[in-house]
Amino acid sequence: LPVELDELETGHRREGIFYGFMILLQKMGLALALFLVGQVLDLAGFIERPPGGDIPIQPESALLAIRVAIGPLPTIFLIGGLVLAYFYPISQQVHQDIRLKLEARKQQQVDREEKPQN
Numbered sequence: 001l002p003v004e005l006d007e008l009e010t011g012h013r014r015e016g017i018f019y020g021f022m023i024l025l026q027k028m029g030l031a032l033a034l035f036l037v038g039q040v041l042d043l044a045g046f047i048e049r050p051p052g053g054d055i056p057i058q059p060e061s062a063l064l065a066i067r068v069a070i071g072p073l074p075t076i077f078l079i080g081g082l083v084l085a086y087f088y089p090i091s092q093q094v095h096q097d098i099r100l101k102l103e104a105r106k107q108q109q110v111d112r113e114e115k116p117q118n
Contacts (some may be wrong), residue, residue: 001090001095002018002090003015003018004095004098004099004102005090005098006018007102008098008101008102008105037069040065040069041062041065041066041069043065044059044061044062044064044065045058045059045061045062046058046062046065046066047059047062
């Protein structure tokens with residue numbers, strides 16, 4: 001997909017760069033999400049359990065924040081991701097065309113290497 005398009009445009013395979021960037025974005029997104037959930041729980045009045053102490057009774061606002069964080073919120077983000085994926089500009093046909101062009105380019109390189117030099 002993006003790797004093949006990049007290879008078609010640049011002539012280089014750079015999967016490592018794409019993979020590394022994807023992992024970096026995942027880690028940054030996870031860190032931001034955990035920070036925001038912690039802040040929202042704090043604002044909602046979540047009571048932390050002291051080490052070795054009894055489990056505190058949470059206020060209704062904290063329980064509601066937890067319910068929203070594990071139900072509707074991930075669903076909204078999932079639907080948003082599906083919408084973005086639907087509008088992704090590289091369709092199956094475009095991907096197939098890119099792969100055919102890459103195969104043709106590789107075949108031309110093989111043919112040039114096999115052609116005897118006079």
